[in-house]
Amino acid sequence: MSRFWSPLLNQLTPYVPGEQLAVPHLVKLNTNENPYGPSPRALQAIADAAGDALRLYPDPHATALRTAIAQRHDLALSQVFVGNGSDEVLAHVFQALLNHGQPVLFPDVSYSFYPVYCKLYGIQARTVPLNERFEIEVAGYGGACGGVIIANPNAPTGLALPLADIERLLQLQPDRVVVIDEAYVDFGGESAVRLLGRHPNLLVVQTMSKSRGLAGLRVGYAMGSAELVQGLERVKESFNSYPVDRLAMAGATASFADEAWFEHTRQAVMRTRSALSTSLRELGFEVLPSSTNFVFARHPGFDAGWLAQGLKQRAILVRHFRLPRIEQFLRITVGTDEDCAALLAALRDLTATPASIQAA
């Protein structure tokens, strides 16, 4: 608190990102990064761009990158908006498209940044409970509201919603924007991009941070009708003219030119996820069926906070949310096979601990 702060600041509850520890030999399975890294073509494009031209501002319209995204998804350039990570894109979405003086609807268990954006822009939030299997029930998203935002696949549950349900949701709210946040869609979800032609109220958000292995570059994008994209541009041009720098632009654009790398690495992640899920179940964990690059799992006999702490002591980071309904779950990023072997060995060790020692 400070007398110099705007009154708004006292209302905020900032988002807390996963730890970024600089510890050697850390097995980092807490922020859903891709173990395989970016396409070599992206790295080459960055190296090529790292020269004297950095003295010049980037293209404020990011035309090269937006063109690559439009081509990849078979859209017009006017249907693509880019930003400094999908977090920035989502912030603009809340301010530009969801702020109508009525509550915005999202699941009670979802990306924990959504309620943070609501507070930042003074938007009311109304959460809709997942069912007892942690699934989204779209029937709960009808009625008067300022808009809807759904992560699909959802985080941190990892569960995917079929496109038929997304379409039902779009029909429930024809006069409000429905945002589908597809950060993890390339690991097994169905993208709603194919519904764009029929639904002017649909906005699909994706990121380069997960399936493209470029979390360090900060590039996200939104796809929707031209009128939604124009709304986002209006806010962006009132906030920061050049949100995507020249190197990020070069690397992200080149990444779309290497579908072989994209395909190879995402298949590897899905294979490892399958093996990891099986091994966790063998250890007694309940593992939700994941369509993402992480698994969400709980053990009936061991406290999730205790497990997370024990893993951390063994230089393995996973994410544990102290939140209602999910406080007994761990969210574990699918790393390399070696990362997962290290995790499983540590969990084997920890779950062999007698309950009496665990409580002590």
Add this chain to the structure above:
Amino acid sequence: MSRFWSPLLNQLTPYVPGEQLAVPHLVKLNTNENPYGPSPRALQAIADAAGDALRLYPDPHATALRTAIAQRHDLALSQVFVGNGSDEVLAHVFQALLNHGQPVLFPDVSYSFYPVYCKLYGIQARTVPLNERFEIEVAGYGGACGGVIIANPNAPTGLALPLADIERLLQLQPDRVVVIDEAYVDFGGESAVRLLGRHPNLLVVQTMSKSRGLAGLRVGYAMGSAELVQGLERVKESFNSYPVDRLAMAGATASFADEAWFEHTRQAVMRTRSALSTSLRELGFEVLPSSTNFVFARHPGFDAGWLAQGLKQRAILVRHFRLPRIEQFLRITVGTDEDCAALLAALRDLTATPASIQAA
């Protein structure tokens, strides 16, 4: 306009950045970029960072970069805030520190993004006229307000305000934040950083885009008391956890380790500015005394819009603002000696045009 837009959007008047044309052999003197580019050390650091580690998120606290800035300015780490260009930093400043339900004060002729931020956050703006010599008169910045923002040196005039005036301004508004936007300070202004110890209400904003030749990288920063920086962090953590990407972080940090390059290039810009100002005066221009990497000039016999258009036809871009008081001025970036020679040749040509042809 769209029924899906938040009502706010219809109130916005977005900022229009200078053109970024991709024309060969263009002499680009319209967006105040540095003709000498970044330090080779910055480029090397970027090349070193362009590897597999891009799969990982950046440090959300940007500790390496903030440490370099703190060392350069002899401040504590807690006094430094960084963002995706100083435009993003300024946006957060308006929302976090200047939104008190009272008008924010700034000069009638200044960076044209300030009124845009005000509209974005629903802040009232009150402009204070420059005097007839286009100077800021700090006596006009007293009284009840939400805060003050001054560009020093001012843009697009190029005129610097002495530190004694800044200190008077700080004393006039001890209970409100006074932001000094020092985008151009390294080209001849006096930084207010040295006043930070005495004034908890002072926030100084700088950028890597001008004197560090890194406009393409998007790194800006603010320096102030820890309580002001904490306020900015609170908004940032509610907007985007990782605004500065790994490559920008690496390049910007390394840039501070090459003071020789910094010194050599800024001196070269100032030398060229002096020669350019003299030559423009010889052509009949009135040139305001510049402490920046641009000159602001008008010709009593030639319309500024006509001159800008004539230059553009000759593949030379300068900035012309169709705004009250300054519509007869051109803002001309100090380029290389060759850029300036090309500009002067074109202006010699244009100002040799008889008035009768000019009007036709």
